Every structure is written in C-alpha cells, then in structure tokens.
Amino acid sequence: MPPSKTKRAVTEPRKKGDVDTDEAIYNAIRQAMLMGKLPAGLNLQEPTLARALGVSRERVRKALHRLAHERWLDMIPNRGTFVPTPTIEELHNIYEARKILEVGIARKLATRRAFIDTERLTQHVAAEKKAIKSDDRGRLFKLSAEFHFLLAELSGNDQLVDMLRGLLTRSSLHFSLFAPKRLHNCAGPHEHEDIADAVLKGDTGRAAKLMLDHLAGLETMLSVRNRVDNFTSLEDVFRCTAVDRGKTAPLTGRKQGGKSVGQKT
Amino acid sequence: MPPSKTKRAVTEPRKKGDVDTDEAIYNAIRQAMLMGKLPAGLNLQEPTLARALGVSRERVRKALHRLAHERWLDMIPNRGTFVPTPTIEELHNIYEARKILEVGIARKLATRRAFIDTERLTQHVAAEKKAIKSDDRGRLFKLSAEFHFLLAELSGNDQLVDMLRGLLTRSSLHFSLFAPKRLHNCAGPHEHEDIADAVLKGDTGRAAKLMLDHLAGLETMLSVRNRVDNFTSLEDVFRCTAVDRGKTAPLTGRKQGGKSVGQKT
DNA sequence: GCAGCCTAATATGTGCACATTTACTATCAA
DNA sequence: TTGATAGTAAATGTGCACATATTAGGCTGC
Numbered sequence: 001m002p003p004s005k006t007k008r009a010v011t012e013p014r015k016k017g018d019v020d021t022d023e024a025i026y027n028a029i030r031q032a033m034l035m036g037k038l039p040a041g042l043n044l045q046e047p048t049l050a051r052a053l054g055v056s057r058e059r060v061r062k063a064l065h066r067l068a069h070e071r072w073l074d075m076i077p078n079r080g081t082f083v084p085t086p087t088i089e090e091l092h093n094i095y096e097a098r099k100i101l102e103v104g105i106a107r108k109l110a111t112r113r114a115f116i117d118t119e120r121l122t123q124h125v126a127a128e129k130k131a132i133k134s135d136d137r138g139r140l141f142k143l144s145a146e147f148h149f150l151l152a153e154l155s156g157n158d159q160l161v162d163m164l165r166g167l168l169t170r171s172s173l174h175f176s177l178f179a180p181k182r183l184h185n186c187a188g189p190h191e192h193e194d195i196a197d198a199v200l201k202g203d204t205g206r207a208a209k210l211m212l213d214h215l216a217g218l219e220t221m222l223s224v225r226n227r228v229d230n231f232t233s234l235e236d237v238f239r240c241t242a243v244d245r246g247k248t249a250p251l252t253g254r255k256q257g258g259k260s261v262g263q264k265t
Numbered sequence: 266m267p268p269s270k271t272k273r274a275v276t277e278p279r280k281k282g283d284v285d286t287d288e289a290i291y292n293a294i295r296q297a298m299l300m301g302k303l304p305a306g307l308n309l310q311e312p313t314l315a316r317a318l319g320v321s322r323e324r325v326r327k328a329l330h331r332l333a334h335e336r337w338l339d340m341i342p343n344r345g346t347f348v349p350t351p352t353i354e355e356l357h358n359i360y361e362a363r364k365i366l367e368v369g370i371a372r373k374l375a376t377r378r379a380f381i382d383t384e385r386l387t388q389h390v391a392a393e394k395k396a397i398k399s400d401d402r403g404r405l406f407k408l409s410a411e412f413h414f415l416l417a418e419l420s421g422n423d424q425l426v427d428m429l430r431g432l433l434t435r436s437s438l439h440f441s442l443f444a445p446k447r448l449h450n451c452a453g454p455h456e457h458e459d460i461a462d463a464v465l466k467g468d469t470g471r472a473a474k475l476m477l478d479h480l481a482g483l484e485t486m487l488s489v490r491n492r493v494d495n496f497t498s499l500e501d502v503f504r505c506t507a508v509d510r511g512k513t514a515p516l517t518g519r520k521q522g523g524k525s526v527g528q529k530t
Numbered sequence: 531g532c533a534g535c536c537t538a539a540t541a542t543g544t545g546c547a548c549a550t551t552t553a554c555t556a557t558c559a560a
Numbered sequence: 561t562t563g564a565t566a567g568t569a570a571a572t573g574t575g576c577a578c579a580t581a582t583t584a585g586g587c588t589g590c
Contacts, residue, residue, distance in 0.1 A: 018543085019342055045571070058544060061572090069334050071427075077284055078551055078572060090423070096373075097424040104365030158355070159362040159435070163428045170424070283573085310541065323574065326542090343542060343581050 025053055025063040030072060032237050033083065036176040039231045040085040044073065052238040071170060086174045088223065094171055095219040099212055101164055102148060105155050106195065106211040110204040116154045118200055124150055125196045145172065147192045151199075174222050191217070290318060290328040295337060297502050298348065301441040304496045305350040309338065317503040336435060351439050353488065359436055360484040364477055366429055367413060370420050371460065371476040375469040381419045383465055389415055390461045410437065412457045416464075439487050456482070 029049070032038050044064065050057040068075035074082045109116055124147060131140040145168070152164045191214045198207035231237075294314075297303050309329065315322040333340035339347045374381055389412060396405040410433070417429045456479045463472035496502075 047571075056545065057572095058546090065330075066334070069331070080552095080571075093422045093424045096422055097428065100369030100373075100425070101365060101428075104369065108361075108365075157358040157361055159358045159432065160365070163362065163366075163431070166428070167424065312541070321575065322542095323576090345541075345582095 021055065022059060022062060025055060025059055026066060028053060028238060029063060029067060033072060034172055034176045037231070037237045038083045040083055042083040042231070044081045044083065044234075046081075048234050049238075052234045071166070072173070084173070086170075088225070090170070091174050091219065091222055094167060094174070095215055098164075098167055098171070099215050101160070101167065102151065102215060103208045103211050105151050105160060105164075106199060106207040107204050108155055109151060110199045110202050110207040113200060113202050116156075120150065121154060121196050121200065125193050128192055144192070151195075286320065287324060287327060290320060290324055291331060293318060293503060294328060294332060298337060299437060299441045302496070302502045303348045305348050307348040307496070309346045309348065309499075311346075313499050314503075317499045336431070337438070349438070351435075353490070355435070356439050356484065356487055359432060359439070360480055363429075363432055363436070364480050366425070366432065367416065367480060368473045368476050370416050370425060370429075371464060371472040372469050373420055374416060375464045375467050375472040378465060378467050381421075385415065386419060386461050386465065390458050393457055409457065 029044070038044075046057050046060050046064065049064075050060045053060065064073060064075065064081045067073045068081060072084075074084045076082070124143065128140065128143045128147070131143055148168060149161075149164065152161045155161075191210065195207060195210045195214065198210055294309070303309075311322050311325050311329065314329075315325045318325065329338060329340065329346045332338045333346060337349075339349045341347070389408065393405065393408045393412070396408055413433060414426075414429065417426045420426075456475065460472060460475045460479065463475055
C-alpha cells in the first residue's frame, strides 16, 4: 500500500465511488419537485437542504448547479436557488415545441416502421391497457409519461431523445405544480393505443394527426391552473428521503427557517 | 462599513463579480474547440488548463463541468475530461433532428408571418448578400450560422431556441473538426435568401421544402471527413487567450506534459 | 524474455475555512 | 409614525489542503 496515506479516519471511511450519493441527492430534489412538494418560488438554501438530506453542503451545491443547468431550478448569482414559477406562456411554448418534435417522431416511426422494435411498443400499450383495467392509477401515470419517451427511443436518434427529455422535464414541472390531485390519466391512454396502432400500420398521416390532437388535449388540460400548496419545511419534505450515509452532516449553521418564498427574476 | 472584514490582501484585491471570469474561461475553451485547435480525443487536464489560462483549478473545473453538461466535452469520473470524437452516425442524427425542428420553425414563421419581426429577417438577408459581394468570408460564415438561430428567435418560442442552440452547438463541433480549411460558405447563402423569401411571402410549403433541402445539403457537405490537426500543446493554444486577471495563478503542479491524447469510452 | 505486481507520481474529487455579498433588524431623526 | 441608515447575521462563493483514484514505470520471479 502507498506509504503516505494511512490515515483515513478523519472524515469517516467513506464509500469508494460517491457518484451514487450525488445521484441520490439529485433525485431526491427532483422527485420532491415532481411530487409537488416544493411550491413555486421557494428558495432552496444550501445549508438547510444539506441538513435535511444529511449530506455536506458541497454535494447539495453540485446537485443544485446541475438542476439549475437542466432548467429545473432558477439560480441567481449571490442570491440563491429557487423553484421556478412556470407561466402559461411557457406551457404554450413547450407544447408547441412538443408538437413539432413528437409529430416528427411519429411520422418517422410510421414511415420506417420496418426498422423499429415493434415488440416494445406493443408491450407498452398492452401494459397501459392492463393498468387501466386494474385501475392502477399510479402505474398508469408512470406508463403514460413513458410512452412519449418510448417513441423517441424507438426512433433510434439520441438527439431527439435528449431534446424530448428536456421538454418532458419542463412539462412534468407544470404537471406536478398545476394538475395534481385527481389527474384524469393523461386524457385517456386509448389515445396512446390509437397512435401506436397508426404507427404500426404505417399510416403516417393518421399517426401525425393523432399525436397532434393528443398533445393539444394535454395542453388544454394543463391550462387550467388551480393550486394550493401545503408546504411546511424542507425538513418535512426530505424527512424520509434523507441520504443514508453513516453520519455525514457537518453543517455550520445552527438555525434554519425553511420558509422564505423569495421572489425571483 | 462592516467591522470584521478589513483584511483582503491575502489573495489579491479581486474583482467584485467574478462571473465574467468564469465566462471568459468557458468561452476560451469553447472558442478553441470551434477554431479546431483541440484534436478529438484530447484529454483536457485541469492543472494544465489552469496554468495555460492563468486561473485557479477550481475555475477551470467549473467551466469543464459546464461544458461537459452542454455536451461540448466528455467527462468520465475519476478519469478526466476529453474532447469528443463526433461520429458520422451522430452527424446524421443531428441533421435529422434539425430537419424536424427547423422545418417546423419555418412552417410556423410562414404561417404566422404577420406576427414576426420581418425587418430583422430582411436586414439579415441583406447583410448576408452584402458580405457575399464584398467577399468577406469571415463575416459571411458568422452570419450564415446566425441565420438559423434568427429563425428560431423570430418564432418567439424560448423552448425552440434552446433546443436549436444545443443542436447547433453539436453541429458546429462537426463543422470545426471536419470541415474547416476552405469552407464554401454554408452551401451558398442564396438558399437562405430563398427561405426567407418563402417565409415572408407566407408560402408554407415552399419554405419547408427549401429548408429541408438546405439542411440536406449541409449534411452531405459535412459527411466528407478529412482532418489533419496541428496540435502542439495547451499552452500554445491558450497563449494569447489567457484570462487577464492581475496575477492569479496559484497552481500546485510544477510540470505539465500537454500531450496525452488518451482514449475514451 | 515476458508477465505480473508493486511503487511512485500525477490527476481528480471533496471537505473545510474564510471572504464576500445579501437580507433583515434595530435605532434614530424628521 | 415613518423613513433611511448602520449593523448584524446568515447566505453564497472560492481558494486551499488533503484524500482518493489512476496510470506509468520499474522490478522481481518464473
């Protein structure tokens, strides 16, 4: 073994690759947003988050920077990091972009249906139908969201997948902030079935039109904005989500007021 | 003035908002890539870059992370950061995505031409024509690249602008790596003029077709890959680009072998 | 002579301490 | 009472030191 490094009990043994820890922090915050736990405009303070998650501030900092760069959060230099407040105009822009992109994807898939993995598509639609029959809302919600992703993946074009990921990311932010409670399963998954059917039959025009209508319906649904948030504190939000490392909560500050819903922009 | 902070001569006075310094580092590396100065597969080592740019390693680190996240660079944990090696397949995917996106943009602009800033479009095309007549290759290159961006901006949709930015970013990487030397001005800017004309006349079908053909032409041009790099060292590349802060080059390492063209993936 | 391992050197990753900036509060004067 | 202002506390930002990982080179044994 190396000679000049035999003392590693200073900060704790520590795992080898902490990359999974970073992922855990990233996912915890993202998941909290998707669940609608974090109200729009909330100031995500690094020390508070670090304490809530039980990790060091630098880790939180890295995750926040990443999320900000992916446009999940708004970061203002020397001010802080905030949960964005999606606007109706942004919603419109997102869905306009989705129409262009996803109609294009649908057209491509229908045109070159001989080259795609029809089995995956068929199975996914079957899974959605099954979820409907068993009235499994949670699973159906998940599958519905993944359907659009699946189409992008089936196109075999990484660029399209990446672009749609960003769009769906922002899209789900609107979803979690403004359309939770009784979500009527994505305007009906039978629409997904119809789209898949048109694609598999190679009916390009119909696939394109169905996708267009489907997205228009989603946009209309999300345009109704009513929202009440029951946010209390970051500690409560991440109480059972805390990253499970031994005991790594240095943290300097000793007080935390997890409220400050500062303005942004 | 605050009482407990009167000693600031430890590390140098230091500017107030160093955010411009970060930008300078970021732009220096990005520009070097666009200029084709950095060969594909090159390992960008943090200490070497820090010394070449005359800044601290942390700053370089931050810039590298940002560039990696924007897919300008490939970053492998515990291994290093590398200049990516664009493949033909990626080129195809990029242009397929561009076709979907930009044809969609062109269609929208032509359809709603009454709402767009026709003046900006007209002036841009005029500027391109002027650059052609005066044979100003540099300016024409710049304008040609901006034309596609301009169309996205005229759409008034931030989402579309962002997506196209990512695509053009990656696209320009192919350009700088595989089509430099005698670039025949983007397959002729008269194509841009024709597209603008169709848009302004509201001829949706023609605008879409012209854009499609234009992009197909670009893709074909970039498919011919011949590349010789005259790379020497990172010091040479950034010799006159060094960030101009007073004298902030701490840096621990004392030797630098700016060669290592390590493999990736 | 070559394969495998061990060792040294260098690069990346991270916690910590401190600098800087911002926000909040209390005080005083008009 | 209200306004501005100074002061305090806590946030963000950053350089530094050290821990960890990787790689290249040399050595030994088969």
